[in-house]
Amino acid sequence: MFESCYRIYKSCFPDYPVSYENFCEMLNIKKSKIFCETDEDEIVGFAIAGSCNIAVVAVEKAYRGKGIGKNLVGLCEEYIRNNGHKSVKLGVGDASLFQGVPTDNDGDSEVYKFFEKCGYKHSHLTYNMDIDTYCFEYVGLDIPKPENITYRLAGDSDKEELLKAVEQVEPDWVELYKSCDDDVLLAICDGEIAGFEMVNEYGGNFTKGENVKHGCIGCVGTVPKFRKRGIGLDMTANAVQRLRALGCDKVQLLYLVLDKWYGKLGFYITSTQWMGEKKL
Template sequence: MMFHEYYDIYCECFSQYKITYDMYIKKLNPEKSHIIFKEIHGDVLGYSIIHGNSIVLLCVKQSHRNRGYGSQLLFEAEKYIYNQGSKSVLLGRGSHYLFQGVPFDSTQVVAFFKNRGYTAAWISANMAFNLNVFDFNMRRIPLAPPQFEFRFAVESDKLSLLNAVMETEPTWRYYFEACSDPILVATDHNKIIGFIIISLDDALKKFEEKKVGSIGCIGVIPEYRKRGVGRQLVVHGLKWLKRQACLFVEARYVWDIQWYEKLGFFNTGHQWMGEKILKEL
């Protein structure tokens, strides 16, 4: 199957973000994407994967770089997105993706997109937490008020959870509607006031092949903020992941780096959140 060939090219282009073939398929869902590829005599030399108005991956074999293939793939991807009715294109993030933006490991890659009209309103950080050496009792993390309960969401919570998400960050609704991972919630007398998505084996960096989990979409409804709810959601999530034998936890889409550092996270890299307004192509 051609997906194996795509995976091999990915591994060559992003050797610092090693993942298994199964994770590649799970995260990118190529069967339900639009794929544009370039080939010579049946040999694929590069491709782009598109979900909605997001270019979630663009790869060109090292042996065929600096020959215009990347520019061609990008132009054809933009044209496809425009013809589908979208007036803008995002890099990375979307309904299925590996990177929330463009990895900042190489300024050359970011420059490639900047030179073709892309801009970024912000830069996202990737943070990690070492559960193997961290002692929760050694770090003084303020407790939330005692009437708040922390538990995993159940099916009957779906409507109230979505209402809390809409009150906190409406753009996250899709992720919670489609989420198959555990969702930890904070409640005040059964009212959902905060939430966090927890995933197992979902990180791009495997940290020397150790078991890794991730946390994301941490939110607290406005009237309950600055009361320790967000911090305790993270702590409860980390403790649960440790019980699942995870040694590292990754957090993405981070903009408030200091907030995570106070909890014990460290910075592992940045993502350039590129996008572009499309004109008639």
């Protein structure tokens, strides 16, 4: 069944290619719930729900406009309600491919209207951004240079202090940092952790083959008392420089809201997500 869902996914999301392995892993198939619509035993549409989110809904082109999508969303909502939750998020959750709804897939920039029809309310947009490392010049950047900051990768002995720093910045990230296999780059000021970010030379979702090595930077945070000194941008620039040295052609940032801020380094928007939620 999952192979059929993947086949439909590939035809419905040409702008968001993932390998079958990543598809299964990101959708957490052992824990998530799959609903399918069939025609003569062939799956023609499916939706996948996490415990309180709808990760993806897709209907084959020939079967659209017949209420199948709406029905699949309704089944996910019922499942989530029965799990004891009072609201449903689109995208992000314990099973997720996207952070919200991709707004620019297959030339359809208005798919969010489908979710509006299903009763979802828009909260904000998030962006994925790329930078091409070949035209990146760390020293030439017009950004403030923070004083008294050094950068190094975190080791096991940093774990406790790192998690405390993460907690101050974004409590939702603590679990991510606990289980993170990526390198973590630290900004250090007078022996203290002032900033942190995840850095992966083999990162980047939805990176269209192309023989391009795509690195990824995620969960960038500056501890509150160290803010407004330029640490966040400079730390990100430092990570781009490291990833370039590791042979990355591009570096991707996922699901961010500060597009103008990262734009100062030369990152440009590659895709946009519509963040929506519905009260049950």
